[in-house]
Amino acid sequence: MNNQAVMGNFTDVNVLMHAAEKIRDAGYTDFDIFTPYPVHGLDKVMGVKRTILPYISFGAGATGLMTAIGLMYWTGAVDYKLSIGGKPFFSAFFGLPIMFELTILLTALATFGGLWYLCGLPRWYNEYQHDEGFRRAQDDIFVVSIFSTDKRFSLDTAKHLLTELHASDVRVVDAQV
Amino acid sequence: MQSLNLEGSPVAGKLQTLAFAMMGIGVALTAMAVVMGGMQHFYAVWTLGFSYVLGITITMMFFSGLQFLVRAGWSTSVRRISELYSGYVPIIILGFIPVILGLFSGELFPWSNPETWSANGLKLAEHQIHVVHTKHAFLNNTFFLARIGLYVCVWVLFYLYIIKGSIAQDNSTDYSTTKRNYKIAAPFLIFYALTITFAGFDLLMSLSPTWFSTMFGVYYFAGNWVSALSMIAIVVVMLHKAGHLKGFVTVEHFHDIGKLMFAFTVFWAYIAFCQYMLIWYSNIPEETEFFIHRTHGGWEILAWTSLVLHFVVPFFVLIRQDFKRKGNVLVIAGIIILIANFLDLCWVVLPVFNPHFSMNGSEFGPALLLFGGLLFTFVAQARKTNIVAVNDPYLQESIELVS
Incomplete structure (x- = not known):
């Protein structure tokens, strides 16, 4: 059976905020709200957890730093010693720009890649984009949808909940793969 | 118009007591510097403490001017x-007087009489005297005084126009002073950049007249800027805790100031390292002299301390998002940065006058005295002026800030 979603439309941000809070309190974790513009504080009332992206960045940065130190130490002071102007074979002073650059490079790449991964990108289409009301989420309404993949999902309670929260046009949409 | 000053506030009283304590200890330590070290030691530590507090005070005006220049909403x-x-500007400029006395005594700046200048056995060598003579066109008493006069004029104008204009907005019915500030902020910031750079050259770099670094002005600015941000953070957190900024300042503002503090501790380290590495790598005697002197004879202690306290500790304290949103953490980081910046200037100034590491506490005298003056002026100003720009067109945007 295909996935399903129960969708409801909202036009007022305050009502939407309240609804998001109630859905979160009802125990749903797999629901989403599609908005035409970023709504500050919505992630908080939806109970979205803080991203783990900083840890990915930090880990990649530390890896870059270690790589740079290891690379310069091994090439300069172990494998192929060259005396240049009497400088030491390895020193943190001339090494620091390279350590810095590799740290930044790996951090930037991991942050970019990690963001794509965590956001589920690239995604060419949305399974529910054929729904006329859902498309209006890009224009003038907020669309709340509770997905059937949520472990608490049941068609009737989800519909009932959204109606109770003053959503208009509460409907069941079948996913189109 | 509502009035939001600190008149009768207990936290103002506490800050004032702290300021008086600092000034008292500062006077005692300054007297100790004169008695124990003689006039030359006094001129040296005065230049040190004065550069420290002057830089912070002038950079406070830069903070305000910058917000006008970029029409910042968050910081209102x-x-x-x-x-x-910034109300301290008209007072701190009097601190140039002992510097000028030191200049005329010939004991402070080696370039003022290169042949006879000496300090604790340090003298200029024959070739160094020659180098100083070739710099006579820039480093001479008349031009030095003229430059100081110019800086003072620029800073006082900055104060009278930008700062006074911003305060006048509180009681104004139209936005004419704010609009004027938007226009004049850019030229003033250009002059700020030039004056802080050359003030760094004149007050600090010319103490080592045979050495030069084009990075030095930025280095001085970076330390001042991060110290000024720390001072703002400390007082904002204190006043917020005491309930004075409720409804205006939220944890989002802490976060934004914390981000700036974090960014500019990294900037300071970047600038300091750039200056060091280029000189280390090219290894030319006329450039390395400065660092060789400051990494031998015990002075390397200060170099390592300022590296750890000015960069490593604040970096790891401020790197986490949730730490930047805690007022107490910002205060601790701010105090560490303020101390580190002072030790960093000690490392620049004191080795000029002594080949071996020697600090007996009297170095802190003028800095504490002038710093206490800064705090006292803050309290005195806050007692008669609103502590929030109540009539600024961007105030509402700032209150609703989500960073």
């Missing part, structure tokens, strides 16, 4: 704090 509810600190 904390901008006035920097403007209250």
